[in-house]
Amino acid sequence: MHLARIPSDTVFQALADETRLRIIHLLVETGEESCLCELVDSLLEPSYKLSRHLKILRQAGLLTSQKEGRWVYHRMLEEPSYIMRLYDVVRALPDADGIYAADLARFRERLCLRDGGRCLVGIQSEEFRAEAVD
Amino acid sequence: MHLARIPSDTVFQALADETRLRIIHLLVETGEESCLCELVDSLLEPSYKLSRHLKILRQAGLLTSQKEGRWVYHRMLEEPSYIMRLYDVVRALPDADGIYAADLARFRERLCLRDGGRCLVGIQSEEFRAEAVD
DNA sequence: ATAATAGTTGCGCTATAGTGCAACTATGCA
DNA sequence: TGCATAGTTGCACTATAGCGCAACTATTAT
Numbered sequence: 001m002h003l004a005r006i007p008s009d010t011v012f013q014a015l016a017d018e019t020r021l022r023i024i025h026l027l028v029e030t031g032e033e034s035c036l037c038e039l040v041d042s043l044l045e046p047s048y049k050l051s052r053h054l055k056i057l058r059q060a061g062l063l064t065s066q067k068e069g070r071w072v073y074h075r076m077l078e079e080p081s082y083i084m085r086l087y088d089v090v091r092a093l094p095d096a097d098g099i100y101a102a103d104l105a106r107f108r109e110r111l112c113l114r115d116g117g118r119c120l121v122g123i124q125s126e127e128f129r130a131e132a133v134d
Numbered sequence: 135m136h137l138a139r140i141p142s143d144t145v146f147q148a149l150a151d152e153t154r155l156r157i158i159h160l161l162v163e164t165g166e167e168s169c170l171c172e173l174v175d176s177l178l179e180p181s182y183k184l185s186r187h188l189k190i191l192r193q194a195g196l197l198t199s200q201k202e203g204r205w206v207y208h209r210m211l212e213e214p215s216y217i218m219r220l221y222d223v224v225r226a227l228p229d230a231d232g233i234y235a236a237d238l239a240r241f242r243e244r245l246c247l248r249d250g251g252r253c254l255v256g257i258q259s260e261e262f263r264a265e266a267v268d
Numbered sequence: 269a270t271a272a273t274a275g276t277t278g279c280g281c282t283a284t285a286g287t288g289c290a291a292c293t294a295t296g297c298a
Numbered sequence: 299t300g301c302a303t304a305g306t307t308g309c310a311c312t313a314t315a316g317c318g319c320a321a322c323t324a325t326t327a328t
Contacts, residue, residue: 204303
């Protein structure tokens with residue numbers, strides 16, 4: 001992995017959004033990796049929205065993404081050290097509205113649908129499924 | 135001090151700007167407090183610009199300001215804990231361009247002009263002095 | 269091949285952030 | 299009382315960020 005030259009404020013900019021904080025919080029709190037459809041079912045936000053936010057986080061050096069067939073798995077990094085410290089901050093963030101907790105509960109539930117540790121099912125939440133037959 | 139209810143992303147938003155990072159870096163690295171004119175001479179940015187950035191940092195709960203006569207002193211906080219961790223992140227930030235180091239050097243120089251630990255002289259940098267007689 | 273689906277992205281829209289200028293307030297000193 | 303100065307802020311301008319929609323790519327299954 002080559003450490004791109006990223007301006008310091010870019011990293012904070014990447015965390016300066018509630019949706020992106022929810023994503024990072026989920027991955028950092030569980031240490032898990034997650035594909036997009038699992039995130040859609042956990043955060044209850046449309047895939048195009050999360051996809052763009054994931055790109056921003058990736059470009060800021062806050063997570064890494066790996067393609068596996070149709071799925072793309074996103075997970076936290078292990079370097080550099082100040083990114084680890086940032087993860088600590090995110091973990092220590094207050095959760096007055098219980099949003100992080102709710103995301104986490106849905107995520108854990110959603111992980112049960114995995115088979116052999118891999119996601120196999122696509123978006124489950126009714127309102128975010130792509131035009132499925134009712 | 136009452137801990138206002140500040141959305142998590144506001145804190146990161148406040149650090150998502152290079153000028154504000156320079157301010158925080160200076161205060162956190164030295165543990166010093168600083169008035170506006172000292173910051174102007176250290177960062178070489180106009181006072182109206184820094185004043186506004188300081189307000190944003192204050193409102194985000196990243197520093198506190200205290201008026202003393204004509205001067206207003208700004209300094210880091212000691213709570214809550216995740217703000218301390220954020221200070222740690224800022225301290226650990228890479229300084230590839232040497233901007234933080236240059237700010238710090240000018241700041242330390244500028245501190246020599248204090249008398250009894252207090253600033254008494256106003257803006258020294260030529261280009262940022264308010265319409266002084268040439 | 270072709271359909272289904274996991275994920276991405278261009279476009280247009282709106283909201284907000286950062287800036288310089290200039291006017292403003294507030295404090296101390298002659 | 300009036301001036302100098304530390305600091306703040308309203309205004310207009312520009313740039314950028316986030317959004318929904320819809321079209322797109324890529325991969326798997328039939």
